[in-house]
Amino acid sequence: MPELPEVEIVRQSLLKNIKGKKINKVLVRNRNLRFKLETSFEKKLKNKFILNIKRFSKYLIIELANKSFCIVHLGMSGTIHILKNKRGNLPTNTSFYNSPNLPKNHNHVEFFFKNMKLVYNDPRRFGYFQFLNNSNSLKKKFKNFGPEPFDKKFNPNYLVNYFKKKDKNIKNFLLDQNFVSGIGNIYASEILYLSKINPSLSAKYLKKNQCINIVINSRKILKNAIKKGGSTIRDFKNTRGDQGNFQKEFKVYGRDKQNCKRFSCSGKINKITQSNRSTFLCEMCQK
């Protein structure tokens, strides 16, 4: 589910709820996440205070009081739920991950706080937790990652230079976390639509002004998605947690065979496959 905006929504929710709190206990029900959770994980977190919750790309970074860190990646289907003890004292308007009706299965990890617990649910188990001893390990973890779209390093010149002699289509570049961090399959399609660029175009052919558009539109779309509370694709019928609202604003994603939303464009939206992942584009305005 989560691309940068969705992870940011979760971060904001965690900030409100668990910043400054002490982790009294960690319970692991299933260690077999994307990477096997080390057996000492619980011990390393127990009795630690949470100083801050940061985010880089699609990763949550829980900063602990002794300068160690806990990284959380939500994979495709990971969600975090915050449950409070007292009836009627559930968090409201924090994020669509807050679920009064916790799913029955796949609650793999729980953090216990005073009067509250955090539950990590992940049916597909593509997500993971990782404990890092110090800020050096943290640096190392992200050293090969490209800048986030909001970073001033992500500018038109960076794109132009990066694309030189590279024979890869622009859609796959937007998904390439070494090039740019935080964009996933949904927003990649949306960014290229807004930029009127064909996703199959080899990046080396992109003109400077197209690179400018990609930079501007990446920021615009991600910012707007954060503002709207992220995107919720699968519906949360069984929960009363908030959902995101940005999916209502998708211009191409999931709109196969429908009309282009651009005023004065009579094109239809096509679904194509690139590197085994679906891409949506308008046949007319993304020629």
Place this chain on the structure above:
DNA sequence: AAGAGGCCCTGATAGC
């Protein structure tokens, strides 16, 4: 050595 594809896993949905 860049880039494509397979694969990890479960669940929802479509088609028969």
Place this chain on the structure above:
DNA sequence: TGCTATCAGGGCCTCT
């Protein structure tokens, strides 16, 4: 109704 096939928002690993 119940089977099977396909697909899903990520990213690591392997192969060419």
